[in-house]
Amino acid sequence: MQLLKEKIRNDGYYMTGEILKVDSFLNHQIDIALLNELGKEFKRRFNDVKIDKILTIEASGIGVAAITSLYFDNVPVLFAKKQNATNLSADTYNAEVFSYTKNKTNTIRVDKKYLKKGENVLIIDDFLAKGNAAIGLCSLAEQAGANVAGIGIVIEKSFQDGRKRLVEKGFKVESLARIKSINDGAIEFL
Amino acid sequence: MQLLKEKIRNDGYYMTGEILKVDSFLNHQIDIALLNELGKEFKRRFNDVKIDKILTIEASGIGVAAITSLYFDNVPVLFAKKQNATNLSADTYNAEVFSYTKNKTNTIRVDKKYLKKGENVLIIDDFLAKGNAAIGLCSLAEQAGANVAGIGIVIEKSFQDGRKRLVEKGFKVESLARIKSINDGAIEFL
Numbered sequence: 001m002q003l004l005k006e007k008i009r010n011d012g013y014y015m016t017g018e019i020l021k022v023d024s025f026l027n028h029q030i031d032i033a034l035l036n037e038l039g040k041e042f043k044r045r046f047n048d049v050k051i052d053k054i055l056t057i058e059a060s061g062i063g064v065a066a067i068t069s070l071y072f073d074n075v076p077v078l079f080a081k082k083q084n085a086t087n088l089s090a091d092t093y094n095a096e097v098f099s100y101t102k103n104k105t106n107t108i109r110v111d112k113k114y115l116k117k118g119e120n121v122l123i124i125d126d127f128l129a130k131g132n133a134a135i136g137l138c139s140l141a142e143q144a145g146a147n148v149a150g151i152g153i154v155i156e157k158s159f160q161d162g163r164k165r166l167v168e169k170g171f172k173v174e175s176l177a178r179i180k181s182i183n184d185g186a187i188e189f190l
Numbered sequence: 191m192q193l194l195k196e197k198i199r200n201d202g203y204y205m206t207g208e209i210l211k212v213d214s215f216l217n218h219q220i221d222i223a224l225l226n227e228l229g230k231e232f233k234r235r236f237n238d239v240k241i242d243k244i245l246t247i248e249a250s251g252i253g254v255a256a257i258t259s260l261y262f263d264n265v266p267v268l269f270a271k272k273q274n275a276t277n278l279s280a281d282t283y284n285a286e287v288f289s290y291t292k293n294k295t296n297t298i299r300v301d302k303k304y305l306k307k308g309e310n311v312l313i314i315d316d317f318l319a320k321g322n323a324a325i326g327l328c329s330l331a332e333q334a335g336a337n338v339a340g341i342g343i344v345i346e347k348s349f350q351d352g353r354k355r356l357v358e359k360g361f362k363v364e365s366l367a368r369i370k371s372i373n374d375g376a377i378e379f380l
Contacts, residue, residue, distance in 0.1 A: 023279075029304040030252075030267040032259040058249035062220075063256040063267065069222040077220040077253065083292065089213075102273065114219040 001041050001176040005189055007034060008155065008177055014185050019101065026154065027060035027126055035067040038176060042124070042152045043071035045174040049149045051075055051122045055115070055137055057097075057108060058082055060126040064154060068124055075122075078115065080108040080140060089113070093143040095136035100129070108136050117145030128153040128175060131162025138171065150174060158190050191231050191366040195379055197224060198345065198367055204375050209291070216344065217250035217316055225257040228366060232314070232342045233261035235364040239339045241265055241312045245305070245331060247287075247298060247323055248272055250316040254344060258314055265312075268305065270298040270330060279303070283333040285326035290319070298326050307335030318343040318365060321352025328361065340364060348380050 012022045025031035051072050056065040057080045065077045082097075083106070092109040099106060115121070121141045125133055134151055141148050148171055156163060156175035159182075166173050178190040202212045215221035241262050246255035247270045255267045272287075273296070282299040289296060305311070311331045315323055324341055331338050338361055346353060346365035349372075356363050368380040 023301065024304070028268065028271065028301055030256060030259075030269070032256060032264040032267060035256065036260075036264070059252060059269065059271075062249060062252040063269075066220060066222060066225065066253040066256045069220075070226075074222040074226070077222060078218065079220070079249065079253075081218065081249070111213065111218055114214070 001038075003034070003037055004154070004177045007031070008179075009187060012187070014182060020155070020157075020179070020182065020187075022155065026064075030063045032063075032067065035064055036070075038064060038154060039068040039071040041176055042068050042122075042174070046122060046150050046152065049122070049172075050120050051149055052119045053078055053115075053121050053146075054124050055080070055110075055121045055141060056124045057133055057137060061124055064126055065124045068152070072122070076114075078110055080110050080137060082106040082108055093140045095139040095143075097132050097136040099132070108133075108140070110140050112144065115141060115144035115146050119144070119146040120149040121146045122149055123151045124153075125151075126154045128156045128162040128166075128173070129160045131160075131165040134162065134166055135169075138166075138169070152176075155179065191228075193224070193227055194344070194367045197221070198369075199377060202377070204372060210345070210347075210369070210372065210377075212345065216254075220253045222253075222257065225254055226260075228254060228344060229258040229261040231366055232258050232312075232364070236262075236312060236340050236342065239312070239362075240310050241339055242309045243268055243305075243311050243336075244314055245270070245300075245311045245327055246314045247327060251314055254316055255314045258342070262312070266304075268300060270300050270327060272296040272298055283330045285329040285333075287322050287326040289322070298323075298330070300330050302334065305331060305334035305336050309334070309336040310339040311336045312339050313341045314343075315341075316344045318346045318352040318356075318363070319350045321350075321355040324352065324356055325359075328356075328359070342366075345369065
C-alpha cells in the first residue's frame with residue numbers, strides 16, 4: 001500500500017537494532033485519516049470473506065480495529081487484554097504471548113462470552129514480526145471454535161518469521177506494508 | 191444521551207460493590223455503531239471549541255477517541271501509555287495515576303514530541319469515577335503548555351467526586367451518561 005509505505009519512509013524512524021518506531025502515526029499518536037485508508041484497504045483485501053467480528057489486542061491494535069470495523073458494516077471489535085483486572089471475568093480463553101519490545105510474557109485473555117463457535121473472525125494488529133501475538137489471537141479464536149477468516153497486519157517485518165509461521169498453520173495473512181530489510185536506517189520494502 | 195443510557199440499562203451489569211461492567215459494548219467488546227453516536231454527541235457538546243488533538247489513555251479510551259476524531263476533522267489521537275516499553279522515548283511527560291480496578295499506581299506517559307505548547311486538547315475517556323485518570327491526563331497536557339479545551343466522558347459515576355475535582359480546577363466536563371446511584375442492580379441516572 002503506497003500511502004503507508006510513504007508514511008513509514010517519511011515519519012518512521014529507527015532505534016537500536018530492528019525496532020522501527022511509528023509512534024507519530026500508528027502506536028502512540030494515531031493518524032486517523034491514515035487509519036481510514038488502512039480500513040478501506042483491509043476491506044478490499046478481505047472483500048470475499050464473511051466477517052462477524054474483529055479480534056485484536058490492546059493497546060495499539062484497538063484504533064486500527066475500530067476504524068477498520070467501519071468498512072465491515074460496524075462489526076463488533078473485541079480486544080484481548082494483557083493484564084488481569086478485578087473487572088475482567090474469570091471465565092476467559094487464555095494464551096501466552098512473549099513480547100520482545102516489553103521483554104516479558106503476557107497472558108492474553110478474552111471473556112468467553114464474546115467469542116462464539118462458528119463466528120468468522122478477522123484478526124487485526126499493527127505489527128507482525130515473529131508472530132507471537134497473532135498466534136496467540138488465533139489460539140483464542142480456535143479455543144472458542146470460531147473461524148479465523150483472515151489476519152490483517154499494518155506493518156510486517158518480512159525478515160522475521162511471523163508470516164511463515166502463520167501461513168504454515170493455514171491462515172490467510174494480508175500485510176499492508178512488508179519490510180524486506182532495515183539497514184542503517186534505509187528501509188527496503190518487498 | 192438516551193441511546194447510551196438504554197445500552198447501559200440493557201447490556202451493562204454489576205459486580206460486587208459499585209463496579210459497573212460494560213464490557214459487552216465499551217471496554218472489551220466494542221460496539222462501533224454506538225461509538226459513532228458517542229462521537230457525534232461529543233462533537234455537538236464541544237462544537238464551539240477549537241480542538242487540535244484528542245488525548246486519551248490506553249486501553250479502553252482508544253476506541254472511543256479514534257471514532258470521535260472522525261467528527262473533529264480527523265484530528266490526531268494521542269494515547270498515554272501505562273507501561274514503560276523499550277520502544278517508548280525516554281523524553282516523556284509523566285503523571286502518577288492510581289487505578290482502583292487494577293489496585294495499583296501507574297505512571298502514565300506521553301512522548302514530549304506529541305504534545306505542544308498552545309495546542310487545544312480534548313481529553314476523552316470511557317469512565318469518570320474519582321477522576322484520577324482524567325486529572326493525570328490534564329497534568330500531561332499542562333506540563334506541555336497545552337490547553338485542556340474540554341473533557342469528554344462516556345460514563346460518569348456521579349456519586350463519586352471525579353467531576354467535582356475537575357470542575358474545581360476549571361475544566362469543562364461533558365459526560366454522556368451520568369449515573370446517580372446503583373442499588374441492588376437498579377441504576378438511576380441524573
